[in-house]
Amino acid sequence: MKYSDLALAVIFLFSFLSANAQNITLSREDLIAITAQWEGERFADGRPKVKDNILERMKKISLEQAWSVLRGEGYPHQYEENWKNIHSGETLVGRVLTAQYMPLRKEVRELLEKKGVKDGRIGDMVSWPIDMLSKGDVYVADSYGKVENGPIIGDNLGTSIAAKSGNGVVINGTVRDLDGLREIPGFTSFIRGSHPSYQQEMMLTGINIPIRIGSVTVLPGDIVLGKLDGVIFIPPHLAEKVVKTGELVLLRDQFGHSRLREGKYTPGQIDGRWTAEIEKDFSMWLKKNIGDLPVPKEEIEELLKTRTW
Missing domain, CATH: 3.50.30.40 (Ribonuclease E inhibitor RraA/RraA-like)
Structure with a gap:
């Protein structure tokens, strides 16, 4: 039935x-x-x-x-x-x-x-x-x-x-x-x-x-x-991962847009897989601008600990 x-x-x-x-x-x-x-x-x-x-x-x-x-x-x-x-x-x-x-x-x-x-x-x-x-x-x-x-x-x-x-x-x-x-x-x-x-x-x-x-x-x-x-x-068990992943993407996008405006890299370099040189530049950019970014300072410091560039 x-x-x-x-x-x-x-x-x-x-x-x-x-x-x-x-x-x-x-x-x-x-x-x-x-x-x-x-x-x-x-x-x-x-x-x-x-x-x-x-x-x-x-x-x-x-x-x-x-x-x-x-x-x-x-x-x-x-x-x-x-x-x-x-x-x-x-x-x-x-x-x-x-x-x-x-x-x-x-x-x-x-x-x-x-x-x-x-x-x-x-x-x-x-x-x-x-x-x-x-x-x-x-x-x-x-x-x-x-x-x-x-x-x-x-x-x-x-x-x-x-x-x-x-x-x-x-x-x-x-x-x-x-x-x-x-x-x-x-x-x-x-x-x-x-x-x-x-x-x-x-x-x-x-x-x-x-x-x-x-x-x-x-x-x-x-x-x-x-x-x-x-x-x-x-x-709820994925909320923190969504935030941390999204914040990393947000930072990478902000860095990429900044470098594109400056003409330092081509769209193909930023839109593709980043080279070790760009990754190192990104790390230095994070350190230089750590107090002015839309992500908590302590979270950026934690992120930098995981980077080898």
Whole structure:
């Protein structure tokens, strides 16, 4: 017997709820299990907690650099395009807190709301994930692209999100009060669109569970990097590697561009495999400009220790 996708989703949901009697989130043990490659600090609920300085340095990394590292590590499906950035040109970086929405099934929503009351949750379901945000988080929600009667936040909830996380959102769906959201400082957000209506005939089916955003499977604790109209989701155990690799590429690009402007090397020399002479020149350039480069001084000093030129 074959089940439809919706039937399978409902079967999974009831199974999940039965196993998690008090809430609609994964247990700490389950969160640790699905992010087992992360060996660093965690939040109380088990979500990976990538260090603040890695998040700050991530802002300078390009989507291309991050994508290249992830693909090389066996993660080819982490990038999603065609977003609307409500603060055009600004960058979004933070630790992911996920939320999953589905079309309303009244008997399922009634069960979810009862469990929410038992778990001490307050207000409508759309506020539950927001109550769980911490500084440095990004609220990432799949509202399945619903437009009319689909917006899950407006400027009131957006203000609360910004106050709790210091960040904006990634919503695979729509928002309302777009003018008001744009006025919130630092609320760099990636959305599919906006609509003047508000969410109806929807239900929140999971918080801090694996969700699908377009072609990407997103886990709680992933690091989101959003720029221009693209968003990439970085597994937490690869965040530092993405930063360090990206910083090296950034330095090499800056050096290469500088030497090309000076006419010291040809495009073919810089764009191809560097000779020992160019590598030595790069090392000397790093030492000379160490205090003026867009990478922490201590990281450049560590890099220089590994170089023999």
